Amino acid sequence: MILKTKILVLFFVVGIVLICGCVNNPAPDIYDRSCVSDEDCIFTCYCGAINKNEICNEPSGIMLKCLSEAVVKCINNTCYEWSEIPAAEWYELNKTKLAEDKLPADVFIGHTCPFLGLNLSNPNSKILEIASEHCADLDDDNLYDYLAINTKVNITETGNYLLTGILLSGENKICSEIKEISYSSVFVFPLYLEQGIRTIDLNFSGEEIYRKKQSGIYAINLSLCGMSNETIHFDSKTFNLSYYNYTQFQKPRAEIIEIYEYGEHINKDDLFDYLTIEVQLDVWKSGNYTIYGLLETEYHTSITEDKVETHLDKGKHNIKIRFEGTHIYKSKINGSFILNLELLDEFKTYNTSKYNYTEFQRPKVEFIGVFSDFADFGADSDNDGKYDYLVVNLGINVRKSGDYMISAWLQDMYGKDICYNIDRANKTRLFDSREIQNLTLYFDGISINDHGIDGFFKIGSLVIYDANDNVIDAIDNPYNTSFYKFTDFEPTSKITGFITDDRGQPISKTHIMLHSRFSSLGAGITDDKGYYSIGKIKKGNYTINILTRENPYLPDYENSINLAEGQTKKFNITINRQSIAIVRILDNENNSIIIDKNSEFIQLLSPKRFGGYTQEYSCAIDFCNYEGVNLKKGEYVFFIELQSDSQECTFRYIKNSGVQDYKTINLEKGKTNYIDLHLT
Missing domain, CATH: 2.60.40.10 (Immunoglobulins)
Known part of the structure; x- marks a missing residue:
């Protein structure tokens, strides 16, 4: 997940430069349709409906209205997604949003500045010059930890601002620095700048500069964006810097040198159990390292991932990242895959050789689809006219016999969760066969009734585990049921x-x-x-x-x-509260002794409670572990339910059928009493 987050931040930085230099033309999609109001645009129907009131035919064959929580706007009688709204409309939309939510203007600047900057031919606040540039060696190892660029700006109005810097060598981007923080997927600016000439430091990582291995005269592209009152400020300039050799900067603790890939056989068949990526690392400083790998399709759909955590000494090392062959098989994708590797703050992307998914290992059990014409139905087990269960039959292909656990999550037609299948925690014995087998799932009718929603239901996720809780197969939204009323099911x-x-x-x-x-x-x-x-x-x-x-x-x-x-x-x-009595058996020197369970015991005599002489073998420390009662060696505990707030009870110590000692004591509810009996 770290890899994805940093890539998104990088895209945002590049996006500021690219978007501000070109016109924003929304690409046509399902929302580019005629509309009168915003309400006409709020839908996500995958069957080509014009608006949310139109009836459409879902793949399951059920006729449904298009319902959604998607947020789009109707502008000039055309539906647009938020990300596609023309630049000229952004400012007015944000002003309205600010008035409705009473939020500070700068909350929305991060999204509006890149678009509104297109319309600012005469920006107000401006970037003036590079005041200074210098390198800093923080650990006195004669290598620079960062390159500091001091930028001078002219702020015409006090407000919140974003300053972005992209370090360049020729036309190659080295690294970037943004003065901002992320908050709730919007951008909030920590740079509150007063009116006047201001200087801002941008610090570029020495390790990142070293990784790019670019020497020469560097340049920096700067973008200033901000908002004060209702005025948008935007300016962009590029400045040449001094000559730098990347070897002057801090060498990373470790970096990726070479990448090799191959299909790896573990079993004796001809199928690849893993797509193995062998990563050669050059480690400069010994320590603990994490190498993360993500395998994607050419369309950047995730297939599988792997992570290696290990201690590495200084020198070169080969680390193996193994991607499960069963995951690649389940992707059903042929061709070259995209490999994303992350080490520390280094990211590398690599295209693999071409593979056919059938070259990889099949899962032990695989979901196929609907098993029969009666794929779902209500089951009334007690013949009271209400369904006790919703039964769903799905097909599976079992390639290896064994005990498996199947977990399925039932949802309503709007994607709201209802319940798991009732036997999800139980192991199911599945047998290898050459044919597709039936897998029957039972969902609790009471939970469906309690949910209170009519319509079709869908299995949101379906997962099968082996006996060791390893995921064998998983699939999202494999099936939609027929239409049911919640009142058809057993009331709660x-x-x-x-x-x-x-x-x-x-x-x-x-x-x-x-x-x-x-x-x-x-x-x-x-x-x-x-x-x-x-x-x-x-x-x-x-x-x-x-x-x-x-x-x-x-x-x-x-x-x-x-x-x-x-x-x-x-x-x-x-x-009723009970009383606790802890009995100790003492020898002639008042030392606690452990009694012989075969020939010795303790009697509790309480005519009112037990109706005569009653023998109770109590808890002893060697076979009783009761929370709240701490027993020592040679102590025995009785938990006694009294008929009144206090009651007399007699304890006797019996050895070889003879009474060794006895004592009568008044016990009270909710209290602990200690009774000493002696060996004679």
Whole structure:
């Protein structure tokens, strides 16, 4: 992603120079159609519709209106995209936008200056001269870290300005420097210049100058652009500089010297598993390096990428960038590819040899398309007249048997997400065959009903993983379903309520689980007021569980609940606090000892609670790990639910069927008590 960002910035810089020197003629496209108002231009329909109110035939065969969030303008009865609006119209449009949004004028200058500059035959603020040029060696290694150009400008009106400099050697561009920062895809200028003669420093990287390997008399092309009140300022000049030899400047820590490419076989078949790019580096300073590679089609569509992170010592090194053959196969592109390499701040572009995609390895599993005439339908599993699932059948080609996971994301016709396929987390066993197989995807009907949108649905993305979570195949928007009403699907039920303790205090950050006999259906967590809500539930009988592991004085909770179709049920829960008793067994010297589980145990006697003598084998440190209770060696913990705020309980230490010691203690809710029993 770094590579793409820097390329875009470079395009912007070049664009300022190129656009200002030529006329901006928008290229005809789908928006170049007649219009009366902006509303006529807001659409993106790929079937040739004239405006958003026209009905068009989508590839799926469904007749739909063209709907979109695209932003275009109607100018002189013609629709234009923002990037294609004629220069003469930009200023008025921006003035209107400024008034509507109450934003500062300079927010829009970055886009308007390159266009409006065309109309300024007598610019106000001007570039005057190069005041000075000098080289700086920051680390005293006798190599220049940057070339500083001090530019003098005459600012006729106080305001925000952009100064762009492009360093040249002959007609070859070396590097550029822009005094600006990026903000929300618009340009905001940090150069606030008062009226008068001002000087601005532009610093050009010594490493970038060295990489261009251009010696001679340098020149600099300067562009000044700004806005004050409602006045646009633009000026551009080129100045000759001194003679420079690129070897005077800082050598990069590492640079790309040579690039080799070849198809690489790993398996025993005749297909390339990788397109391997061998990059020779000249490393000047030892350190950790990252080499990033992006493989694209000739139309700059991304195919695959790879990255190598490694430590390199000083000297020459060969690094291999490997592009997955399966990704190249799935591109279905024949011919030469574009290779983009990035090392530090160096970028190189290289055209590969010509390849046929069939020379590369096939994926283990590949999506083919629609499997049958009944590619999608609603399934009513409980015969109540509502669809429990939306079922979609797609075709796959399995080349290697194994366990796979299929993840599909269902969206509505406007691209809004609805739900994943319900079995996306489960492994599916697929077998190698010579024929296209059916892959059945199930989408939850309750989620579709809860989404509340009629229309066709589409699978936004479809991904298949192997048993090690590696992506085997992925495809975007592989299928659009038939038309459905959301009311065709099972309506959602919901459970809400408050969870408190026996004092009425809310129990926050507690997990609630709702599950049926066969599966877990929902989960929630209480807020600071003890409130919880679990939605998208089908009618039926459920068990509700509450896990209170964060608080050792609260026991876990379980109960049954029945939900009717479309019901929102309030279910408040009170959990009684419990008491904690930690029992220590001491020898004659009062040292804690570990009891023998085969011949020794601890009894908890509580007639009111347990109805007679009851033996409980408690948690011990060697087999109990309970959050909130820190046990030491020889300690045993009891979690006791009391019938009242306090209650007497008796603990007995039994060894070889004989009572060694006992103690009766009054326990209280929400408190921890220590009981010492002795070995006699």
